[in-house]
Amino acid sequence: MTKNLTRTAAVLTLVGVPTGLALTGGLGPTVLVSTLAGALALMVSAVRRWPLAVLILTFSTVAAWRMAHLIEAGWVWPATAALVALTLAGRLRTAVIASGFMLVWGLNWDTFVYPHTGNWVLAHLGGEALWVATALAGATAYRNTLRWRAEVAGRLELEVHRRRAEERVAIARDLHDVVSHTLAVVGVHLNVALDAFDAEPEEARESLRLAQQVRGRAMTDLKALVGVLREGELPALEGLDRLLDQVREAGLEVSFNEFGDPVPVPAPVAAAVYRVVQESLTNTVRHAGAGRVVVTIRYAPDSVLVDVQDNGTGGAGMSDGHGIAGMRERVAALGGALTAGPGRTGFTVRASIPITE
Known part of the structure; x- marks a missing residue:
């Protein structure tokens, strides 16, 4: 979980907890709700280093406030940020087990300890279960996307190395061809110049000039090819x-x-x-x-x-x-x-x- 995501999760927790309590009818005194939201947001800010510890502490805090009747709704959803962080850390199974434990705890509390109507329990705990399932599914999909992109980036780098190796082999062949061709052509012109040196000096001079041109072009090609080999370019x-x-x-x-x-x-x-x-x-x-x-x-x-x-x-x-x-x-x-x-x-x-x- 990156720093930007951690900050975003902390802000969403700070704003989302009072909003969620208001929507679910569990809003308590403003001071208490603000204190809870601030405490949960502060915990989330440390989730990058200790995701499991933050999740346990968050669950414990929410459960304590519910059982003390400081808030009247919410068992699992106030800890959404911690659950998502744990999922992004690759511990989806732990997040699912923790969520299931809290939902069962809440069902027992709202049904037997401080009973509510069946419709109330179904609406609240059913909504929490659906919300948590959606959050964990989204976090899993996001994590898989990041892993896939990292894999593709690795493939890109491997492809670059492979292309480098292939190019270097091709350039080695080009070097051989350039050297062989240049030596052959220059040798022909030198032989012509040698044969015509006394009888036809102009023809000898022209052959030497052509040999020099071939040599110059070959040097340019060789310089470019050697530079590519040194740098490993494509x-x-x-x-x-x-x-x-x-x-x-x-x-x-x-x-x-x-x-x-x-x-x-x-x-x-x-x-x-x-x-x-x-x-x-x-x-x-x-x-x-x-x-x-x-x-x-x-x-x-x-x-x-x-x-x-x-x-x-x-x-x-x-x-x-x-x-x-x-x-x-x-x-x-x-x-x-x-x-x-x-x-x-x-x-x-x-x-x-x-x-x-």
Whole structure:
């Protein structure tokens, strides 16, 4: 349970307890009800560290107030926040057993110790049972969603590593092909130059010039390939569609927009674009709690603009992470700039990367 959820649960408890008592007809003196609501909210604020202890203390407090007739309704529902916290901590069975115990206790108390009519008991305890079942089901669904998103984020990282390995093998083959081809072509031109050196010096000179051109192009290709091997980049944007599909499997609504005419993008720039999108989506899946994310790529003759915006609430914990810092360093190394932070509706990552030879 995150800090934001804990604060929200504490506030809802502070407001919800008096409201619930008023709706169920169990409202006692204002001072007592306010004291109970404040005490329960204070307990909930510690639920992240001690969920079971908070649940036991909350149940005990509510039961004591009911049996002392300080409030006239409510056995389980005032402890909803503690039950939800325990469920989110992976202890659903404990939450169900505790709820069942309190409902049975309340049934015995309201039926035999201080009897109420059958309709009153059915309305109050039946309503509590339905409320608690709904709360626990919602908490379980939310926890499963978080676990699924974390699993998808892990799959994204594994996919990146797999693609890196495949790309490095392909680049190794390219290195072999470039070197073999270059040596063969340069060897042919050198042989021609050697044969024509005395009889046809112009032809020899032309062969040497062509050999030098082939050598220059080969050096450029080798430099780019070796740089990719060193950095472990993925110099292709074709993999974005597959990346977006994997994020959609996590339950996120993903929109992808491209503007401008796609231009030939050098390998380092393509790799940086891919990394910005991949890392941003991974952060969204893991931390943002978002339901929708929009990925936009704008092409210009001399630059590429990448924009990733979600509608989540996890921006405060995302802006200082290592992933953001790594993206910023990667983009800066290419002469670009990256900004990341909370936007109007969520978290936004925006990078501008110049296209250079």
